[in-house]
Amino acid sequence: MDEIDRIFERFLQRKFFSGGVCSISIDGQIVFLKAYGKADLVKNSDTEPNTLFDLASITKIFTTTIILQLITRKKISLSTPLKNCLPITSRNTTLANITISQLLTHTSGLKAWHPFYTNLPNDNFFEVLEEIDLIEKNSEEVIYSDLNFMLLGEVIKEQLHEDLETIISQHIGKPLELSSLTYQPSNRFTIAVTEFGNRTEMKMCEERNLRFEGWRSLHYPISGEVNDGNAYYFFSGKSGHAGLFSNIEDLMKLGDLYVKGGAYKGKQLISKELIDQSLNQQVPNRGLGWEVNGIFPEGAGHTGFTGTSIWVVPEKKLTVGILTNRLHVEKPKNINPFRKDIVETVLSNYEKLKGDL
Known part of the structure; x- marks a missing residue:
């Protein structure tokens, strides 16, 4: 054309x-x-x-695809809070009750971006989440945030008991x-x-x-x-x-x-x-x-x-x-x-x- x-x-x-x-x-x-x-x-x-x-x-669309597969298979639902599908978050009061739907729609209220590598040598994602200020502003708003999909990646690993590369290959690639x-x-x-x-x-x-x-x-x-x-x-x-x-x-x-x-x-x-x-x-x-x-x-x-x-x-x-x-x-x-x-x-x-x- x-x-x-x-x-x-x-x-x-x-x-x-x-x-x-x-x-x-x-x-x-x-x-x-x-x-x-x-x-x-x-x-x-x-x-x-x-x-x-x-x-x-x-x-993020590939991550979304895996999440939608998990919902289709009834392993999780859109209303599932993080504490129920990613137990490590249950101790973090900010994260525990955020739902899968809020992460997918960027309505979790989490800040738009944080350079986690500036917290190295601490490479524990969940420990760093405890250290930083997570909330941007009014959580009713849509805040496009990488943190939402970092967390969805962790949900996928927790639910499917594999690393992301293997999961992407098995559940989308094949x-x-x-x-x-x-x-x-x-x-x-x-x-x-x-x-x-x-x-x-x-x-x-x-x-x-x-x-x-x-x-x-x-x-x-x-x-x-x-x-x-x-x-x-x-x-x-x-x-x-x-x-x-x-x-x-x-x-x-x-x-x-x-x-x-x-x-x-x-x-x-x-x-x-x-x-x-x-x-x-x-x-x-x-x-x-x-x-x-x-x-x-x-x-x-x-x-x-x-x-x-x-x-x-x-x-x-x-x-x-x-x-x-x-x-x-x-x-x-x-x-x-x-x-x-x-x-x-x-x-x-x-x-x-x-x-x-």
Whole structure:
């Protein structure tokens, strides 16, 4: 589609990112797939359709998927408080009564972000949670917080008695036949690099007067390691809020699972009712795990800090994946104008795309 080519070229020239991949499917059939620009400017390597990207916060949708599977299997429910599904939290009065639903919808009241690595050498997540001020403000508000999904990652480990890598592989990778999804990618894949060191988080820590001495070098782009500081320095690359890598094909399969009401190849992995709840507004602008409204005028979506996004519109059987390396530029910018242009172009050309099937 020429319009998408033009949008990518325009934003590449303006250095919103150095490379990207876009894929569109209708009813599980790919109607558009194309790669643009460079995966790595230092090595001058091209972005390819199967290039792996650091998904950043799209990891949260994979975490959501496991949680919805647990609810489908009646191991937990949306109203289950943390003290009942993650017993270690029962001693923390702030956390004990927070429900699964509140974590998924970002209505727990927990603060938006804390650099847990600044508490090292204490690497015990629950001990650090005891040490820090957890509440941001009025808990009736939606506060998009990584802490919510760090906790959901811990719930998953507690309930399934495995580490996150094994759980993701067994409960999403195998059932959906995903070949690239992983927490720690091997170099047999082409991987899109990200930031030159954790410049953004260094600044965020400075603003909060928090010290950390273990930063990665600012001279090289981060490659094959998760960009997110908490995931990398504190959680050894694996967390419920960030850490997963994937190519566009595997990301599209996850989107299709939601478009098709929680079923894959005739097998119901998540109840249709839960899928519907997850993609529809439960609180302002949020479904269960997913974002509604904002840059997604229909359906639901999620973005990632590294420049990634997934968008699904079940009524149209539409899935759109956009992976970019927006941090691999001299000065990172907000790429929502780019995402919005793609979304609007896909909607206005939907009938034409459908006709291509």
